Amino acid sequence: MLFALLTWQVAGHGPLRTLDEQLGRVVAGGSIPAGLAEFFADLGNTAVALPVLSVVMVWAGWTGWPGRQQGVRGIESGEGGVGGVGTANDRAPVRWWLPPLAAGLALAAVPALVVPLKLWLARPGPPRMAGAAPAFYPSGHGATAAVAYGVAGLLLLRGLRGKRAGDGTAAARPRPPAATSTSTSTSTPSASVTAVVVTVVVPLLNAGVGIGLVRRGYHWPLDVLGSWCLAGVLLAGWCAVCDRWDGGGGRAVRREASDGAGPDGP
Numbered sequence: 001m002l003f004a005l006l007t008w009q010v011a012g013h014g015p016l017r018t019l020d021e022q023l024g025r026v027v028a029g030g031s032i033p034a035g036l037a038e039f040f041a042d043l044g045n046t047a048v049a050l051p052v053l054s055v056v057m058v059w060a061g062w063t064g065w066p067g068r069q070q071g072v073r074g075i076e077s078g079e080g081g082v083g084g085v086g087t088a089n090d091r092a093p094v095r096w097w098l099p100p101l102a103a104g105l106a107l108a109a110v111p112a113l114v115v116p117l118k119l120w121l122a123r124p125g126p127p128r129m130a131g132a133a134p135a136f137y138p139s140g141h142g143a144t145a146a147v148a149y150g151v152a153g154l155l156l157l158r159g160l161r162g163k164r165a166g167d168g169t170a171a172a173r174p175r176p177p178a179a180t181s182t183s184t185s186t187s188t189p190s191a192s193v194t195a196v197v198v199t200v201v202v203p204l205l206n207a208g209v210g211i212g213l214v215r216r217g218y219h220w221p222l223d224v225l226g227s228w229c230l231a232g233v234l235l236a237g238w239c240a241v242c243d244r245w246d247g248g249g250g251r252a253v254r255r256e257a258s259d260g261a262g263p264d265g266p
Contacts, residue, residue, distance in 0.1 A: 002229055003226060003229035003230065003233075006222055006225060006226045006229065007117075007121070007137075007226065009222070010121060010123055010137050010222060010226070011121050016222070017222065020220050020221050020222040021126075021220060023221050024126055024214055024219075024220040024221050025126075025127075027211070027214045027215055027221070028126060028127075028128070028214060028215060028216070028217045030215060032211065032215045034215070034216065036212075037211065037212040037215035037216050038212065038216055039212070040205075040208035040209050040211065040212030041141065041209065041212035041213045041215075041216050041218060042212075043145055043149075043205065043208070043209050043212075044139075044140075044141030044142060044144050044145040044209045044213065045141065045144070046144055049107075049144050049145055049148035049149065050107065050148065052148060052149065052152060053103060053104070053107060053148045053149075053151065053152050056103075056152040056155050056156060057100040057103055057104060057152075057155065058100075059155075059156075059159065060099055060100045060103075060155040060156075060158070060159050061096065061097060061100045063159045064096030064097070064099070064100075064159070065096050095245060095246045096246075098241070098242060098245060098246040099155055099158060099238075099242045099246055100155065102238050102241050102242060103151040103152070103154075103155055103238060106147055106151050106234045106235070106237065106238045107144070107147050107148050107151070109147075109234055110140070110143045110144050110147050110230075110231075110234070111140065113143075113230055113234075114138055114139075114140045114143050114227070114230065115140075117137070117138060118135035118136065118137065118138070118140070119135055121135075121137050122134040122135060123135070123136045123137040123220075123223070124136065125218070125219065125220075126217045126218070126219065126220060127217065128216070128217030128218070129217065129218065136219055136220065136223050137220070137222065137223045137226055138223055138224075138226035138227040138229075138230055139210075139213060139218075139219045139223040139224050139226070139227040140227070141209065141213055141218070141219070141227075142206075142209060142210055142213060142219070142223065142224040142227030142228060142231075143227035143228075143230050143231050145205070145206055145209040146206050146209075146227060146228050146231030146232075146235075147231045147234050147235065149202050149205055149206060150202060150206070150231060150235050151234075151235060151238055152202075153198045153199070153201075153202035154235065154238065154239065156194070156195075156198050157195055157198055157199070158242070160191045160194060160195050161195075206228070209224075210224040210225075210228070
């Protein structure tokens with residue numbers, strides 16, 4: 001709804017577009033250091049965002065592969081089945097490759113969505129971009145940064161959550177007390193701190209990219225805000241796909257667990 005409102009105002013030269021251009025001129029002539037603004041604006045380049053996401057995708061696949069192996073061993077050994085008897089239907093298959101693959105596809109979808117909108121709306125850029133083709137709404141740099149760093153953060157959070165779940169499963173097995181206390185004290189706090197850092201840094205990073213784009217006169221504020229709306233749709237789609245089909249603690253697994261707790265369940 002917000003994206004539809006913004007697009008309507010931009011396409012129809014509404015009052016919000018007028019206010020947007022006034023705000024853009026104020027920010028572009030503001031006191032934010034130009035070098036710092038340029039640094040953050042450059043983080044929206046595909047040449048920067050894609051390698052960052054690629055590293056996280058490789059990490060997510062690397063950490064997800066042991067979870068897939070544990071899931072297979074659990075099915076073969078009969079863990080998780082009713083009455084201690086496990087079958088292939090008792091546990092959803094762990095598609096460890098799905099979250100990283102969906103992350104790459106989400107980033108690839110950015111130009112497929114942004115470029116047609118830019119050409120259709122043909123919004124002129126700020127004064128600094130005079131002479132450039134009128135194709136500035138929504139911001140490609142803003143959408144690229146929001147999707148790349150956003151889905152990278154979600155991959156990290158998902159991997160850390162899976163690691164904590166694996167640590168909890170391992171802790172439930174018999175082991176020496178010293179080993180149990182050591183693993184609990186080292187893995188859980190560090191994972192929690194990392195999750196907090198990711199949750200805080202990713203939004204601040206994208207805010208810096210957006211401000212940098214406006215401060216350097218590359219985009220109007222609504223260009224950036226519209227790109228964030230598109231990125232939100234792609235990130236929500238990524239979450240829905242992973243929760244539904246990856247089998248590693250997503251919606252399908254939760255549904256099976258609720259079904260098992262029914263009248264015929266334990």
